Structure formats: structure tokens, C-alpha cells
Amino acid sequence: MTDPVWPMLLGRFTWDSLPFVRAWHNPTTNELIAAAAGGIVVVSGIAVLVLITVLRRWRWLWTEWLTSLDHKKIGILYIVIALVMLARALVEANLMRLQQAVAVGNPGFVAPEHFAELFSTHGSIMIFFMAMPFLTGLINYLVPLQIGARDVAFPVLNAISLWLTAAGAALMMASLVIGRFSTGGWSGYPPFTEIGFNPGVGPDYWIWAVTLGSLASTMTGINIAVTIYKMRCPGMKLMRMPLFTWTSLCTAILMIFAMPPLTVATALLALDRYLGFHFFTNALGGNMMHYANLFWMFGHPEVYIVILPAFGIYSEVVSTFSSKELYGYKSLVIATMAIAVLSFTVWLHHFFTMGQSASINAAFGIATMAIGVPTGVKIYNWIWTMFRGEVRFTTPMIYALAFMMTFVLGGLTGIILAFPPLDYIVHNTLFLVAHFHNMLIPGTLYGLLAAYTFWFPKVFGYRLDERWGRISCLCWIVGFYLAFMPLYVLGASGMARRTQAVMETAYRPWLYMAEAGALILLCAFAALIVQLWVSIRRRGANDVFVGDPWDGRALEWSVSAPPPEFNFARLPHVDQAHWFYDAKRKYAPYAPPIAYHDIWMLRNSAVAPVIGIASGAATFGLVWHMWWLAIFGLIVIFAAVVARSFVRDTHRVIPASEVARIDESWREATARAQPVPREIETSPANQGLALVRS
Amino acid sequence: MSASETKHAGLNLGGTDAKTHAEAEHAIFGFWIFLMSDAVIFALLFATYGVMLPATAGGPTPTSVFKIGPTFAETLLLLTSSLTYGMASVAMKHGSPLGGIHRWLAVTLLLGLIFLAFEWHDFSDMFAQGAYPTRSGFLSAFFGLVPLHGLHVIAGIVWILVMMVQLRVFGLDARVKINLLRLGLFWHFLDIVWIAIFSTVYLPGLLP
Amino acid sequence: MNGNDERRAEVRSYLVGYAGAIVMTGVAFAIVQWPIASPKLTFAAVLTLAFTQIVLQFRCFLHISLRRSARDDLQLILFSTLVVALMVGGTLVILLNLRERMM
Numbered sequence A: 001m002t003d004p005v006w007p008m009l010l011g012r013f014t015w016d017s018l019p020f021v022r023a024w025h026n027p028t029t030n031e032l033i034a035a036a037a038g039g040i041v042v043v044s045g046i047a048v049l050v051l052i053t054v055l056r057r058w059r060w061l062w063t064e065w066l067t068s069l070d071h072k073k074i075g076i077l078y079i080v081i082a083l084v085m086l087a088r089a090l091v092e093a094n095l096m097r098l099q100q101a102v103a104v105g106n107p108g109f110v111a112p113e114h115f116a117e118l119f120s121t122h123g124s125i126m127i128f129f130m131a132m133p134f135l136t137g138l139i140n141y142l143v144p145l146q147i148g149a150r151d152v153a154f155p156v157l158n159a160i161s162l163w164l165t166a167a168g169a170a171l172m173m174a175s176l177v178i179g180r181f182s183t184g185g186w187s188g189y190p191p192f193t194e195i196g197f198n199p200g201v202g203p204d205y206w207i208w209a210v211t212l213g214s215l216a217s218t219m220t221g222i223n224i225a226v227t228i229y230k231m232r233c234p235g236m237k238l239m240r241m242p243l244f245t246w247t248s249l250c251t252a253i254l255m256i257f258a259m260p261p262l263t264v265a266t267a268l269l270a271l272d273r274y275l276g277f278h279f280f281t282n283a284l285g286g287n288m289m290h291y292a293n294l295f296w297m298f299g300h301p302e303v304y305i306v307i308l309p310a311f312g313i314y315s316e317v318v319s320t321f322s323s324k325e326l327y328g329y330k331s332l333v334i335a336t337m338a339i340a341v342l343s344f345t346v347w348l349h350h351f352f353t354m355g356q357s358a359s360i361n362a363a364f365g366i367a368t369m370a371i372g373v374p375t376g377v378k379i380y381n382w383i384w385t386m387f388r389g390e391v392r393f394t395t396p397m398i399y400a401l402a403f404m405m406t407f408v409l410g411g412l413t414g415i416i417l418a419f420p421p422l423d424y425i426v427h428n429t430l431f432l433v434a435h436f437h438n439m440l441i442p443g444t445l446y447g448l449l450a451a452y453t454f455w456f457p458k459v460f461g462y463r464l465d466e467r468w469g470r471i472s473c474l475c476w477i478v479g480f481y482l483a484f485m486p487l488y489v490l491g492a493s494g495m496a497r498r499t500q501a502v503m504e505t506a507y508r509p510w511l512y513m514a515e516a517g518a519l520i521l522l523c524a525f526a527a528l529i530v531q532l533w534v535s536i537r538r539r540g541a542n543d544v545f546v547g548d549p550w551d552g553r554a555l556e557w558s559v560s561a562p563p564p565e566f567n568f569a570r571l572p573h574v575d576q577a578h579w580f581y582d583a584k585r586k587y588a589p590y591a592p593p594i595a596y597h598d599i600w601m602l603r604n605s606a607v608a609p610v611i612g613i614a615s616g617a618a619t620f621g622l623v624w625h626m627w628w629l630a631i632f633g634l635i636v637i638f639a640a641v642v643a644r645s646f647v648r649d650t651h652r653v654i655p656a657s658e659v660a661r662i663d664e665s666w667r668e669a670t671a672r673a674q675p676v677p678r679e680i681e682t683s684p685a686n687q688g689l690a691l692v693r694s
Numbered sequence B: 001m002s003a004s005e006t007k008h009a010g011l012n013l014g015g016t017d018a019k020t021h022a023e024a025e026h027a028i029f030g031f032w033i034f035l036m037s038d039a040v041i042f043a044l045l046f047a048t049y050g051v052m053l054p055a056t057a058g059g060p061t062p063t064s065v066f067k068i069g070p071t072f073a074e075t076l077l078l079l080t081s082s083l084t085y086g087m088a089s090v091a092m093k094h095g096s097p098l099g100g101i102h103r104w105l106a107v108t109l110l111l112g113l114i115f116l117a118f119e120w121h122d123f124s125d126m127f128a129q130g131a132y133p134t135r136s137g138f139l140s141a142f143f144g145l146v147p148l149h150g151l152h153v154i155a156g157i158v159w160i161l162v163m164m165v166q167l168r169v170f171g172l173d174a175r176v177k178i179n180l181l182r183l184g185l186f187w188h189f190l191d192i193v194w195i196a197i198f199s200t201v202y203l204p205g206l207l208p
Numbered sequence C: 001m002n003g004n005d006e007r008r009a010e011v012r013s014y015l016v017g018y019a020g021a022i023v024m025t026g027v028a029f030a031i032v033q034w035p036i037a038s039p040k041l042t043f044a045a046v047l048t049l050a051f052t053q054i055v056l057q058f059r060c061f062l063h064i065s066l067r068r069s070a071r072d073d074l075q076l077i078l079f080s081t082l083v084v085a086l087m088v089g090g091t092l093v094i095l096l097n098l099r100e101r102m103m
């Protein structure tokens, strides 16, 4: 069972690599869980394939989605990936919580190695395959609409980024079915992840999944930055851009400069593992501290990569649902830029305990505290925006309020951690785990969910069910407090993070409480699914084709929902910030354009799916030492890139008559629609046309 | 805004082809950002090299394996190829007959190949002296950095070949022009990285 | 400026860049091959020459000029330089300090 099967072809695959075989031979709860997880992946994978075949949807899937270069479809696909991965990571989080709650004074039901896999996949997925794809999807969808463009600057590159991310996510999934994942945590510190301690496939899965994600994000960053710098519609000066676009720009810049350290870290680790280099080994002059240094040069900016877009989302949500202009737009922009720059100056706070001199620690501690200042500025901005506004407590707004209160708490514990002597005490305990979840859940997850609720009507043309939205929101809030506040207590009393079994019985009540919270969080996700289901069923009643259900401010609300493929029948000309909001009050924004013109759009292209599948295959080959597969994959990637550079027939035209037909049918709908006042905007009376009192 | 204004890094087409010039603005900006991102990768490898320099683990040291002669030759080759690529882009911009562009590209290609041959020879010399990457942290860092530049040169050479074919197939259409401009940035960038390599890796290593 | 003048100016720019690069490279190699100063000083001189040469190549080969280049390009270069300086400087300070304390 442990001998390689056809090593020429299958590399280091053994029958034992399959969790099903392991569970057959050794049916413990631990192995059965692993086999069940693998089984779920296989069965649901097959179910999806069968479903598409039975519904005869392959052609539709291929032409409408997989090969499409439309930034909107790419954005949606990103978010689909993110939601699937979120489900998995949440289940894993619950398993960990359950294990720790059960394993007080006994070994529990999850074996140590398996527990380590759980926190490694949970962390890696949440960061690289939940938060990143989710926000990339939102940015992709919204930024071109907000700046009045027809697409991003490099649509093909955009599709390639999507497919590389998908390949990384697929590797994460494959690790459930074939082999095991890394036990080295989401940060993959050597020397533990070096070949000497970890000769298996686990760290290799981690290395390649993360590297694919990292390359994809670098390319996304370039794409978004160029889009925002060079593709804005006439009159859209930088200081007129919506705040979400601003935070997207800063996130893009962070991606461009902060993903390379990660790429370098994983690439050097791969050199160590595959070719026997000595970058981070114990022997022959390796320096594992340098890995920590490289990883956190990425890792700290990364937390701002995932948080800044949420700041943008909250800015839009708070100002829309307060019917007020954002308070201190300029200071928000400056604060965002300040955070982006400062985030490159604090990485050492992740390894205060490494042994460098106290003065270096002090310098980085002070820099870390300084970064709290611009963040604080923002909180005040949002509060002042609500002040004397017409505040409505819709679901996105509740997320925003929960965020403000909870995030401030997390910020306070962050200041504690930024103080080196205190960090020495709580370093590597659950206090830290509580802190970063306290930042990431309100700071990222709530923001993403607020955005999901807020822009869903724009993307699909009907509103989400408000009641289930609130239930889900409430569960995310209550669940968070129950699941993570106890961890502060546990951490402060010395419980180490990544602990598989607990010896101290006094911890038990807190662990129970945390487990209850984790269950509520799982319910929150379930409520989200129910909400989606209910909303799809009732989509007729909640239709907002006209496209402006919330009396929105930025340009994305000025087109139909869903927007036409070319976004704007005529590219807008703006003469101020929130031009659309004012236009609704002063001019007639729904008046038809004087003339329609032909619009050139990109044809579909198979190059991105080919590259994505080939890179998935190549990295899978690298993980399993199936060298033929790795080489074959690389050749296909190369050939695809070269072949694409020879394609000249890249565009197709949408004739003016077609543009006119689409646009006029929408304008007729706007003329028919009943304007809705703000008080009943969450009722079926909302047809997507805002009642304006000027 | 006049057509001859500098819209992006590298040679600007300006008035010679106003339409492509306008298109080039965002296309080149994107590539320029990519190069900056790549520069961060190189910078980190330089920093890694600095950190690992003392980690010779009793094995070969910089002084014992670096040679000044071949390094100087490699430098001259790469510098000259930067000039010849510049000539190719001037020829492209001002609409010389395709033969001119081809010739300059071919010279650049040749210089790049000779550079690689020299580098290959250097590395095999080092291997013969027992200086291979698995020997020590210092050598790992060296072989993590310098061959990465070499790989970039290989990529550049393949790219030149592809562009020579495209010139044959499409002539000087907008996409060929833009890609030649991008390739120019790439090639000059490699030259600049090499300056950093000989100035922070080879020459200091040869100092007593 | 007509096409021919422009062409001549561009060729000149490449040639000037090339000549300058050759000279600075030559000097850098020469002072290492035939030392005239202490190693520290020589190293400093090599780095200065490299920096000057890089600036020259930016000017002559990449056609970046403070006066004429687009603001976006200059901002990008500035920011990249800042990030590289922070990362390289920070790495060297932190890890060399660590090494010292472990020796």
C-alpha cells in the first residue's frame, strides 16, 4: 500500500494516498472524516458534471462563461469560487472548534497531523481562495462601471488571472482527495516545511496553490491599476472617483508590490525542496529567519489588501443608506493612501520574538501604532457621514455598523500586540488568533457580505430577500462574538494556538462557548444559502431592472440591472463627484442619447481556460513528481501564449441598431417604473427607480 | 496634448503613428508596471544574497569562484545588445524597410546568445570547482539570483524570435509595434539588472 | 522637429547612453582589477558608478525624463524605488542585526 504505483507515470502516488483506502484499512473517526471530505469533493464534482450534461448546458457554459472576457462575468466567477471555498473553510473551522472542545484532557477525535492540516487549509483558503477571489471579483465587476469604462485594460490577462486562481483552488480541493495537505500553517514556515521534516506532498500542495494565487493577484493588480489610471471616462478626475474605486486602486498597488515577496518566498522554498538548495534549511548556512522576513513583507500588506476594499464598500454603503455625501472624502482618500504606504513599514511586528535588538522592535512597534491613526480617521468619517442622515438599517448597513464597533475592538487588541513586551507574552497564543479574526471577520468578511447584498440587485436584476439577509447578518455578528471573545481569555491565560488537545480543564467552558459561536457562524452561512434560494424563487417580485434600487451615487447605478454587455450605450461625461446622484436631482439622467454608435467588444477566447487547466496540471505534476505532466503543462502554457499573440481577429462589433434596441427597451422600462421612496425600498414596491426630492 | 508628447516609458511612436501611439499608452504602462513588480523580485533576491553572503559553510567563497574577465565580457555583450535593440526600435519607429529592423534584431539576438554561452561556461566552471547551489547558503543565494537573470534573457531571446516571425507575417501592424516597444523595455531592463549584478555580486566579491 | 531630426536625436541619445555606460563600466572594473583605494572605498565607488549608470540608462534607453515623462510613470518609479528601498534596507538591517546577535 505504501509502494509507488507506476512511478514513471504517477510519480510518488501510492494507494495509501487515497483517504478512502486509508479509511478502509484503519476506520477511525479521524480517517473516516478525511474519507468523507474526499468523498464530498468527488461526489459533488461528479454531480455538477452530470447536471450540466443532463441540462445540455455545456455549450452555454463554454461560450457564455468560461471563455467570456467580459469583466462582469469574470467577476461573478471569482465570487462563485470564493463562496465554494468559504463553505469548505467554515466547515473546517467548525471541526477544529469541535475537536478542541472535545479534547480537554483526552486526545479527541481528530489526530494531530489531521488537525494541523485543518488549520493550514482553513487559513490558506480563507486568505488566498476566499478573501482574495471575493474582493477581486467585486473589483472586477464594479471598477469599470464606476469609472465609466467598457471593460478592464487587459481583458485576456484578466481571464488568465481568474483561471490561475481557479487552478490554485482546484489544487486545494485535490489535496482532499489525493494525498494530504501541508501541516505547516498558512504561513508555511521552514525548516518544518523543508524536505527533512516534511518529505510528503503536503507542503508542495501549499507551495503551488499559493504561488498560483500569488501570480494571479499580481496580474490582477497590474490590470486594475492600469484600468483606473488610464481608462476613466471623460471628466472622471482622480478626485471624483467613488471611494470604492480609490480603495481598489490602493489594493491593486499593494498587490503589485506585495505579492512578489510571497512569490520569492514560495519559490525559494520550492528550490530547497526540489533541488536541494539551502535557503532556509538548518544545515549548510540556510537561514530560516529570512523566510519569516520575506513572508511577512507580503503578509502585512496582504491584510490591507483584503481590508481596504471593504473600507471602500462601507463608504459606499454608509453614504447611500444615510442619503448623505461621504463626510471628508478627501481625508478618506488620503488615509487610504497613507495606509497603503505605511503597510510596507511594519512587517516585523509578526516576529518581534525572533531575537533582533530591542531598538529594531521598538521602531517597528511605533510604526505599527502609527498605522492605526489613518484607520481611526476613517471610523470618524463614517460616523460623521451618518450624523443627521436619513439612516436606514438595511442589511448592508447593519454589517457596516457591526463592523465599526467590532473593528475598533480588534484595533485595540492590535495596539496591545504592537507593543513588543506584551507581544512576547501573548505571541503564538489564541489571543493572536482572536485578534486577527477580530480584524478579518468584520474588516473583510462583513464587508464582502455587505457588498454582496448591496450590489446583488445590480448584478442579477433583483433584490435579495431582506429577512433572511438580516437573519444571516445577525448570526454572523452573534456568532463572531461568541466564537472569538473567549479566545482572548484563553490566549491571555496561555493557551497556545494550533493546539490539538488541551490539558487544562479550566479552559473547558470557554472552549464550549467558542464552539457554540462557531456553530452559529455555520448557521449564518446556511442562512445565506437559504436567502439566495428564496430570492431566486421570488425574483419576479423583487425585480429592479431599472437599476437604481438604493438611490445610488456612483455610475454603476446609472445603467440597467444587469448592465448590458457593453456597460454604457454612450460613455458618460461627468463634471463632478457622484455625478449620477446630482443628475437625478437636477437633469434628466434617463434621457436617451442623441445618437447610437457601433461598439467594438472582444471576442471570446479559449486561451485563459487552456492556460488555467495547463497550469493546474503542471503544478499537480510538480506536487506528485509526475515530471512528464509538469513539462507538458508548461509547454501548453507557452504555446497558448504564443498562439494568442498571432490572433488578429480579436474584436467583434455590436451594431448601433442593436445598441439602440437594448438601450431603448431599458429606457422604456424606466419610463414605466414607479419611483420608490426610501422608507419602503426593501419592499416589492422597489422597481429600481429612486424617488428624488430635490 | 500633442502627438509627440512622451506618453509612456521607452521610445514613443509620437507623430510617426499617432493612432498606435494613443493605443500604446495603456498597453505600455501595464508592461512597465509589470517590470516594476519584477524589479521587486530581483531586489528581494539581491537582499537575500546580501543576507546569505557570509553563509559559505566552509565551501567556496566569492573570491575563490568569481572571475573578472568573463564578467567584463558579459557586461559588454549585454550593453551592446541594449544599443542594438535601441537601433532596432528607432528603425521600427521611422518606418525603415523591414530588412533594417530584422538585421538589428538579429544582432541583438546573437549578442544575447553569446552572453548566455559565456554565462553557461561560467556556471560550469563553478560547478567544476565544487561551487554548486546545494553546497552552501551563499551559493544557493548566488544561483537563485544570477541564473534568474539568465532565464529572463532566454525569455527575451524567445520573444525576439517570435517578433521576427510576426514581422514576416504581419509586417508592422499596431500590435507588432506595441510588442516591439514592450520588448524594448524588457531588454533594457535586463541590462539594468545586470549592472546591479556585476556591481553588487561580482565586483565586491572580487575585492580582497 | 521633422522626422529626420527626431530620428537623429534618438540615435544620438542611444549612442550617448552607450558611451557613458561603457565608460562607467570600464572604470568600475578597472578600480577593482587595479585597486587604488581601500576595498571599502572601492565598493562605495562601484555602487556610485552603478547608480549613475542606471540613471543614465533610464534617461537614454528608457527615455524617462523628469520634465517630459507622464506623471503616472514618474509616480510609479518613485513608489517602486521607495518600496525597494524599504524592503532591501529593512531586510539587511534586520537580518544582519540578528546575525550579529547570534554570533
Ligand code: HEM
Binding pocket: A090, A093, A094, A096, A097, A119, A120, A122, A123, A124, A126, A127, A131, A184, A185, A186, A187, A433, A437, A440, A441, A444, A445, A483, A496, A497, A498, A499, A518, A521
Ligand atoms: C467565520 C468563522 C471562522 C471561524 C470559526 C474560524 C476559526 C478558526 C480556527 C479555530 C483557527 C485555528 C486556531 C488555532 O490555531 O488554534 C483559525 C485559524 C485561522 N483563520 Fe479562521 N475562522 C473563521 C474565519 C476566518 C476568516 C474569515 C479568515 C480570513 C479571511 C480566517 C483566517 C484564519 C487564518 C489565517 C488562520 C491561521 C491558520 C494558521 O494557524 O496557520 N478565518 N480560524
Ligand SMILES: [Cu+2]
Binding pocket: A299, A300, A303, A346, A347, A349, A350
Ligand atoms: Cu501585520
